[in-house]
Amino acid sequence: MYSIAAPHAKGKSAEDNIFAANNRAIALAKEIGVENVTNATVGSILDEDGSLVVLDVVKQELKNLTPPEFCAYAPIKGYDEFLKDCIDQCFGKSRPEGYIDACATPGGTGVLHHVVHNYSEPGDEVLITDWHWGAYDSLIDDNNRKVRTFSFLTSDGHFNAASFKENVEDILKKQDNIVIILNGIANNPTGYCMSVAEWQSAVDVLKEATKDETKNAILIADVAYLDYSGEKEECREFFKVFGGLPKNILVVCAYTLSKGFTMYGQRMGAMIGISSDKDVIKEYVDINQYSSRATWSNCNSAAQHAMIRICQDPEKIKQLDAERAKYYKLIQERAAIFVEEAQKEGVKFVPYISGFFITIPVTNSQAVCDILEKDHVFMVPLKKGIRLAVCSVSKKKMHGLAHKLALAIKEAGAQQ
Ligand SMILES: Cc1ncc(COP(=O)(O)O)c(C=O)c1O
The missing domain is CATH 3.40.640.10 (Type I PLP-dependent aspartate aminotransferase-like (Major domain))
Structure with missing residues (x-):
């Protein structure tokens, strides 16, 4: 590639696999309907109907x-x-x-x-x-x-x-x-x-x-x-x-x-x-x-x-605290669904306490994510695992996700 960049800048590019997976999920949702796609890549809180949460206050x-x-x-x-x-x-x-x-x-x-x-x-x-x-x-x-x-x-x-x-x-x-x-x-x-x-x-x-x-x-x-x-x-x-x-x-x-x-x-x-x-x-x-x-x-x-x-x-601070507490609770409930099902399915995850993401440690994470995508489930492959955004997947879509993961891990021949 012809390049005029300075030596320290040569070869750099901001290929973000998170945004790339998100874009594929959005494109598919347009084709087959949002309700048929699970987009677990987004690092923002989405409501149960899939819309971006912006606190009222x-x-x-x-x-x-x-x-x-x-x-x-x-x-x-x-x-x-x-x-x-x-x-x-x-x-x-x-x-x-x-x-x-x-x-x-x-x-x-x-x-x-x-x-x-x-x-x-x-x-x-x-x-x-x-x-x-x-x-x-x-x-x-x-x-x-x-x-x-x-x-x-x-x-x-x-x-x-x-x-x-x-x-x-x-x-x-x-x-x-x-x-x-x-x-x-x-x-x-x-x-x-x-x-x-x-x-x-x-x-x-x-x-x-x-x-x-x-x-x-x-x-x-x-x-x-x-x-x-x-x-x-x-x-x-x-x-x-x-x-x-x-x-x-x-x-x-x-x-x-x-x-x-x-x-x-x-x-x-x-x-x-x-x-x-x-x-x-x-x-x-x-x-x-x-x-x-x-x-x-x-x-x-x-x-x-x-x-x-x-x-x-x-009063506005009170409202802010109450809204945050509501979404903290929602994320905890979503995570609890995954945790319970993952334990039943024998899918291991890194100890989750709180926050927007759960990680499933696994080899061959790209292959597992590719298989999941065929099933209309989008997650982010990491070097040593897969990231699931509990902040953005509704409780309804969370049900059954651990099962799909278990199948994909098996199909990819990946190890946990
Ligand atoms: C671990 C961590 N630190 C910091 C940030 C900073 O994000 P921002 O620059 O949007 O505040 C993020 C955003 O995703 C994050 O995940």
């Missing part, structure tokens, strides 16, 4: 915006009120001790970009879990860093602190900074949630590994699915673990309005930094604001104002 406040609210340039850092609301909404009653500040980003993706860019060097390894959202690979690779994975879960289904420790220590033998992305709450793709004790064990590993103060650890807590991970305050308790850490450990929460406010396409989020050191937080805001200026500039004004409008009214 969000719809109302988007409609109420004035032209300046939706059209004016927002400050590069984000509106102060918006950032304050993000911090409150993220932590709830479990705000960690320390200096906390934030910068607006286009979704959680923007957070990941900036942290990788500003806290690791070209050629460095960035540590992520083996089960991870596919975009992490591109976010790391496009910044000319290298992906390094550790085993997220032990064979009996708990956070694998030993594997985490081994990889952290090994990386820090070669690098002074280690950046880690840990999507430990309602993990995409598995639905695993780390307990408070497990988060504590991760933080303890970092404390031990950075005792020598020439080493720094930057932990991104990717909390994209936080609002659907459990009871509102209980699922936030782990944030307390990030307080009072040594000054060479910085925690960044990748907060996003994509899921919690169902504003996926509005591209809005915030990087929330926590440090025991004032200088670290000042530098954090300075360098990340600079990078915002140098990449996307300022973020979406409309989404920020919609959030401000909701958060300034306790």
Whole structure:
């Protein structure tokens, strides 16, 4: 292929197998009817009738915006009120001790970009879990860093602190900074949630590994699915673990309005930094604001104002919480159907606690998905399994899915 791209860009392309499978499902639904297709690829909440859920309180406040609210340039850092609301909404009653500040980003993706860019060097390894959202690979690779994975879960289904420790220590033998992305709450793709004790064990590993103060650890807590991970305050308790850490450990929460406010396409989020050191937080805001200026500039004004409008009214916050609780419950019910049937069918899955996805570990995942597609069922093949989006499959369509999977696994001669 004739190419004029610079060496670092040559050969890259954003072939996304999730969107590709989704497009095939949509095309088939047009042909044979939506009711005859199960599209388990979509990472957004769909209602029982298959339509995209947009929370009512969000719809109302988007409609109420004035032209300046939706059209004016927002400050590069984000509106102060918006950032304050993000911090409150993220932590709830479990705000960690320390200096906390934030910068607006286009979704959680923007957070990941900036942290990788500003806290690791070209050629460095960035540590992520083996089960991870596919975009992490591109976010790391496009910044000319290298992906390094550790085993997220032990064979009996708990956070694998030993594997985490081994990889952290090994990386820090070669690098002074280690950046880690840990999507430990309602993990995409598995639905695993780390307990408070497990988060504590991760933080303890970092404390031990950075005792020598020439080493720094930057932990991104990717909390994209936080609002659907459990009871509102209980699922936030782990944030307390990030307080009072040594000054060479910085925690960044990748907060996003994509899921919690169902504003996926509005591209809005915030990087929330926590440090025991004032200088670290000042530098954090300075360098990340600079990078915002140098990449996307300022973020979406409309989404920020919609959030401000909701958060300034306790009644609207109540409505928001109630709507989220409703969809959390719906997703849990869908997952319970699959879990029960999968156990009966002998189909193994990675321990699911909450969130948008369940993972079925299996070899030959592409072949299994190809067979399922012949049966009008669309799922996402991963390197070590198959991802089923429980957020988007109705309870009616969830029934029988485990059986179809069992048959497809058998037909493909795949192993679990
Ligand atoms: C694990 C994980 N982190 C972060 C994101 C960020 O999404 P957004 O940039 O839309 O906020 C997603 C979205 O799918 C995700 O699955």
